[in-house]
Amino acid sequence: MSEYDVVVIGAGPGGYPAAIRCAQRGAKVAIVEKDKVGGTCLNWGCIPTKTLLASTELIAHAREAEKFGVKITGIEPDWTAIQDRKQKVTDTLVGGILQLLKANGIKLIEGSASINKDKNVVVQAADGEVILDADKIIIATGSDPAELPTFDFSQPAVMTSTDALALDHIPKSLIIVGSGVIGSEFACVFSVLGTEIVMLELMDRMLPTEDSRVAKQMRSTFRKQGIDIRTETTVEEVLEYRPDGIKVKLSSGDELEAEKLLVSIGRKFNSAGLGLEETGVETDERGRIIVDQTMETSVDGIFAVGDVVGGILLAHTATFEGLCAAENATGGNSTMKYHVVPACIFTTPEIGSVGINADRAEEQGLDVIVSRFSFGALGKALAMGEDYGFVQLVIDAKTDVVLGAQIMGPHASDLVHEVAVAMHMGTTAADISATIHAHPSLPEAILEAAEAAHGKAIHVAPPRKK
Numbered sequence: 001m002s003e004y005d006v007v008v009i010g011a012g013p014g015g016y017p018a019a020i021r022c023a024q025r026g027a028k029v030a031i032v033e034k035d036k037v038g039g040t041c042l043n044w045g046c047i048p049t050k051t052l053l054a055s056t057e058l059i060a061h062a063r064e065a066e067k068f069g070v071k072i073t074g075i076e077p078d079w080t081a082i083q084d085r086k087q088k089v090t091d092t093l094v095g096g097i098l099q100l101l102k103a104n105g106i107k108l109i110e111g112s113a114s115i116n117k118d119k120n121v122v123v124q125a126a127d128g129e130v131i132l133d134a135d136k137i138i139i140a141t142g143s144d145p146a147e148l149p150t151f152d153f154s155q156p157a158v159m160t161s162t163d164a165l166a167l168d169h170i171p172k173s174l175i176i177v178g179s180g181v182i183g184s185e186f187a188c189v190f191s192v193l194g195t196e197i198v199m200l201e202l203m204d205r206m207l208p209t210e211d212s213r214v215a216k217q218m219r220s221t222f223r224k225q226g227i228d229i230r231t232e233t234t235v236e237e238v239l240e241y242r243p244d245g246i247k248v249k250l251s252s253g254d255e256l257e258a259e260k261l262l263v264s265i266g267r268k269f270n271s272a273g274l275g276l277e278e279t280g281v282e283t284d285e286r287g288r289i290i291v292d293q294t295m296e297t298s299v300d301g302i303f304a305v306g307d308v309v310g311g312i313l314l315a316h317t318a319t320f321e322g323l324c325a326a327e328n329a330t331g332g333n334s335t336m337k338y339h340v341v342p343a344c345i346f347t348t349p350e351i352g353s354v355g356i357n358a359d360r361a362e363e364q365g366l367d368v369i370v371s372r373f374s375f376g377a378l379g380k381a382l383a384m385g386e387d388y389g390f391v392q393l394v395i396d397a398k399t400d401v402v403l404g405a406q407i408m409g410p411h412a413s414d415l416v417h418e419v420a421v422a423m424h425m426g427t428t429a430a431d432i433s434a435t436i437h438a439h440p441s442l443p444e445a446i447l448e449a450a451e452a453a454h455g456k457a458i459h460v461a462p463p464r465k466k
């Protein structure tokens with residue numbers, strides 16, 4: 001008999017829920033973490049960025065206070081206090097996970113893990129090597145910021161997202177390479193703090209993976225916020241590294257100088273050094289571990305979840321994959337389904353999307369109705385002073401089943417979950433229309449978009465008669 005039923009490698013949002021679910025199912029579990037429990041999400045990702053955004057959104061609201069008939073003077077960011085608050089939030093959550101692991105009887109082993117050819121987990125711990133004999137292994141080692149060879153990351157001006165979260169002052173100017181989710185969220189944080197920002201995007205539009213209508217409206221909002229976005233542009237070469245800045249030449253021929261440069265072009269998968277070649281666990285050419293629908297790798301009894309398997313690089317996907325692997329590692333029978341995965345971008349305004357978007361539906365030649373409702377026509381949004389953006393529903397024209405939603409506007413990251421549940425239940429636009437929504441509330445925009453699909457929205461003017 002093995003010492004442990006399950007050993008989990010990595011205690012991020014993929015690994016620690018997997019360990020807890022295994023323990024809940026009666027397994028003897030150990031989890032190995034080489035850095036901080038909570039992983040990227042809690043320490044260098046979701047939570048610290050959202051904590052910074054909470055501070056900068058408050059500043060932005062306070063600056064608008066006079067529009068609401070409130071006079072506030074002396075609004076000033078205190079970066080040290082903002083950073084301290086971020087750290088407190090993170091520490092509280094990390095502490096909570098440590099308690100949960102303990103309460104569930106899970107052994108936490110600090111150190112870097114790999115797997116040997118006998119399928120044992122070998123941990124390089126501070127006090128020497130520890131070998132763990134396990135029946136089943138769940139790999140949840142996540143990802144790290146991808147680096148570009150154009151830049152020397154040892155230079156103080158060049159930053160990954162992890163460096164940007166640890167800045168000890170607000171930079172005067174910032175070049176952001178990559179206009180995806182992470183780059184856009186940092187742009188929102190620093191533009192409110194007064195940093196001059198130029199954002200570079202290789203593709204022909206910002207947020208290239210989002211619906212084009214959302215991306216277009218977001219670009220104009222960013223421009224109004226003073227963010228200079230240059231699409232189809234990248235850094236061709238670095239002309240100068242200085243202790244207090246960087247000078248680069250762009251593919252457009254322009255030269256740019258800034259105090260800092262943030263590279264946010266994606267993630268690299270943490271599969272190297274795990275001994276996967278020896279154990280026969282297959283990876284693809286980019287280092288993603290290949291798994292089946294049960295999250296099992298090419299080797300029986302070894303599972304992999306979260307960012308390290310690629311796909312949708314989000315914390316909640318990692319968690320659901322972790323729970324799926326945990327069930328299967330402890331005698332269950334669970335499979336992962338990905339058609340309802342909400343994805344949120346915490347920019348100002350927020351973006352929340354789920355399922356298929358209007359562009360993809362068109363590319364795939366699907367027979368759909370794309371129905372919209374603007375927050376500019378919604379009482380609650382106007383009352384809140386956040387009457388920008390829209391709800392867009394993608395609906396199967398034949399069956400009326402909701403296939404997706406793209407929401408840009410106030411609390412989009414919350415609103416999108418109404419559509420996610422509707423999609424999970426396989427409901428129709430008519431079902432949403434038949435559900436009484438409270439007034440005045442933001443979800444009324446979803447109700448109106450569903451009604452608009454059938455030409456029944458009360459607050460949308462009918463097409464003009466010619």
Ligand code: FAD
Pocket residue numbers: 009010011012013014015032033034035036037038039040041042044045046047049111112113114140141142143161182270274305306307308313314315316318346
């Ligand atoms: P990770 O969170 O990366 O955890 C992996 C853990 O494994 C780490 O703790 C690591 O130290 C450990 N580890 C690695 N190798 C070993 C080893 N050999 N031995 C022992 N331990 C090891 N997602 C969202 O859903 N919402 C957001 O708002 C969001 N914002 C983000 C903002 C930023 C700036 C970034 C960078 C990411 C953001 N993400 C967000 C993505 C999210 O953080 C990841 O998808 C998620 O953390 C992946 O979870 P994971 O458990 O697979 O990996």
